[in-house]
Amino acid sequence: MWRKDFLLGVATAAYQIEGAVDEDGRLPSIWDTFSATPGKVLHGDTGAVACDHYHRWRDDVELIASLGVEAYRLSIAWPRVMDAAGRPNETGIAFYRNLLQALREKGIQTSVTLYHWDLPQHLEDAGGWRNRDTAYRFAEYADLMSRELAGLVDFWSTLNEPWCSAMHGYGTGHHAPGRTSVVEANQAMHHLLLGHGLALQALRRNDPASQKGIVINVGRGTTDGDTAADRRAAELFEMQHNDWVLDPLLKCRYPAALYEELWQDAAPPVHDGDLALIAAPLDFLGINYYFRTNVRADDNGGYVEVPLEGVERTQMGWEVHPDGLRDLLVGFHGRYANLPPIYITENGMACDDEVVDGQVVDGQRIAFLNRHLAAVDQAVKAGVDVRGYFIWSLMDNFEWAFGYERRFGIVHVDYATQRRTVKRSAQLVRDFLAQRRGRP
Structure with missing residues (x-):
C-alpha cells in the first residue's frame, strides 16, 4: 500500500501542550491574552498549564518512542525564544534543543513548525499580521531558530494554517487576536x-x-443544491478556503475571482517582488484536513453553510467525510503542475473519551483514521505524491477556543493529575508499525 519510506507520525503544537506561559523568560502571546479574556474560550480555559509538557517533556519523549511512530511534529513558541527586542532567550532555545536531541536519540524524525498561532503580544500591539513589519520580524525569528537548531530538524514548516491565522484571527474573531474585518484578514x-x-x-x-x-488547512466544499448558483457557491467556498493560500504559493498570484465575487474591497496589499518571494519552490507541502462543508448560494452572490442531516459527526460537530481528502488531493494534483510532495500533517477527530477500568476504547477514532488512510491510499494510486501522515494529536490538549472539552489525542490526558493513558487507537498504531517493521 505505502512506499517504504512513508512516514507515520503524531503532531502537537506549543501553546496547546507546553504550559509554563510565564516561566524562564517566555513573553505573553496573543493566545495568552485571548484566552484570558472572558467569553473567548469555552469554560474560561487557558493554556497556562495545558499538558505541562514544558516540565514533562522527557516523559513525553518516552511516550512517543513507546508508540513506535517514525516522526513527531511540534511547534516552537516564538514568545519563548526571543525577547521584545529580538534578542535570543537562551533558556527557551535550550528547551527545544534538548527536546529535539532527545527525539533524535530515539530515532524519531523531527518536523518543526515555526508559527502555530502564538504571535508575541508585543507584535500584535504594533499591528500584528496586519502590519507588514511583522513579516520581517518573523524572518528574523526563523533566522535565529534555524541557526540554533541546524542539524536537529528533518522538516521545517514556516507556518501552520495561515488561513486560520488570517480568517479566524482577523476576519471572524473566533481566534486570537479576535478581530473582525475581511480587509484585515486579507492584510494578515x-x-x-x-x-x-x-x-x-x-x-x-x-x-x-x-x-x-x-x-495549510484545506476544506472540501460541496452543495446539495441543484442550481448553477449553488454549484458556484461550492466553488467559491473552495476558492476562499484553498486557492486563497495555494494560488500565491504555487501560481504566484491571488485568485482574481475571489475579489471580483466575494471581497470586492479587500484586495491584498501586494508590493513589487512579494509574490515572487511567496512562490519560491517548496520541498514539501503540509496538508491538514478534517471535514467537508455543505453550502448553497446566498442572496449576495456568495455562499452560506447548510449542514447536512443524517451524517456522522465528531465531537466538534464536523462531518466525517474521508472522500473529501481524496478529492482535494487529486484535484490539487491536477490543478498545480508544480505541486510538491505532500505530507498529511494533521488529520484526526475529537471524541468525548473517558478512561474506564484503565482503558480508553475510542472506536470511532479508529474507524476515522482507517478510513482517512484509505482515502490517502486512493489518492496515491491516482498519482498524488503523498509521503507521510501525522495523526492529530499525540495527546488531548488545549483545543483553542474550545478549551479542554474536545479531545483529539490518541493518548488521554487527565488534566487534574497530568496522567497520560494510551488509548486503543494508539495501541493499534503501535501494533501496526511493529508489524510493518517485522516485529512481533
Missing part, C-alpha cells in the same frame, strides 16, 4: 505568506540539509 494573509517567503530564505541558508515547506 498577505503578510503571513510574505513572512513565509522571507523565512524560507533563512531556512535554506542556515540548515540546507533539511526539508522546507509550509502547512
Whole structure:
C-alpha cells in the first residue's frame, strides 16, 4: 500500500501542550491574552498549564518512542525564544534543543513548525499580521531558530494554517487576536505568506540539509443544491478556503475571482517582488484536513453553510467525510503542475473519551483514521505524491477556543493529575508499525 519510506507520525503544537506561559523568560502571546479574556474560550480555559509538557517533556519523549511512530511534529513558541527586542532567550532555545536531541536519540524524525498561532503580544500591539513589519520580524525569528537548531530538524514548516491565522484571527474573531474585518484578514494573509517567503530564505541558508515547506488547512466544499448558483457557491467556498493560500504559493498570484465575487474591497496589499518571494519552490507541502462543508448560494452572490442531516459527526460537530481528502488531493494534483510532495500533517477527530477500568476504547477514532488512510491510499494510486501522515494529536490538549472539552489525542490526558493513558487507537498504531517493521 505505502512506499517504504512513508512516514507515520503524531503532531502537537506549543501553546496547546507546553504550559509554563510565564516561566524562564517566555513573553505573553496573543493566545495568552485571548484566552484570558472572558467569553473567548469555552469554560474560561487557558493554556497556562495545558499538558505541562514544558516540565514533562522527557516523559513525553518516552511516550512517543513507546508508540513506535517514525516522526513527531511540534511547534516552537516564538514568545519563548526571543525577547521584545529580538534578542535570543537562551533558556527557551535550550528547551527545544534538548527536546529535539532527545527525539533524535530515539530515532524519531523531527518536523518543526515555526508559527502555530502564538504571535508575541508585543507584535500584535504594533499591528500584528496586519502590519507588514511583522513579516520581517518573523524572518528574523526563523533566522535565529534555524541557526540554533541546524542539524536537529528533518522538516521545517514556516507556518501552520495561515488561513486560520488570517480568517479566524482577523476576519471572524473566533481566534486570537479576535478581530473582525475581511480587509484585515486579507492584510494578515498577505503578510503571513510574505513572512513565509522571507523565512524560507533563512531556512535554506542556515540548515540546507533539511526539508522546507509550509502547512495549510484545506476544506472540501460541496452543495446539495441543484442550481448553477449553488454549484458556484461550492466553488467559491473552495476558492476562499484553498486557492486563497495555494494560488500565491504555487501560481504566484491571488485568485482574481475571489475579489471580483466575494471581497470586492479587500484586495491584498501586494508590493513589487512579494509574490515572487511567496512562490519560491517548496520541498514539501503540509496538508491538514478534517471535514467537508455543505453550502448553497446566498442572496449576495456568495455562499452560506447548510449542514447536512443524517451524517456522522465528531465531537466538534464536523462531518466525517474521508472522500473529501481524496478529492482535494487529486484535484490539487491536477490543478498545480508544480505541486510538491505532500505530507498529511494533521488529520484526526475529537471524541468525548473517558478512561474506564484503565482503558480508553475510542472506536470511532479508529474507524476515522482507517478510513482517512484509505482515502490517502486512493489518492496515491491516482498519482498524488503523498509521503507521510501525522495523526492529530499525540495527546488531548488545549483545543483553542474550545478549551479542554474536545479531545483529539490518541493518548488521554487527565488534566487534574497530568496522567497520560494510551488509548486503543494508539495501541493499534503501535501494533501496526511493529508489524510493518517485522516485529512481533
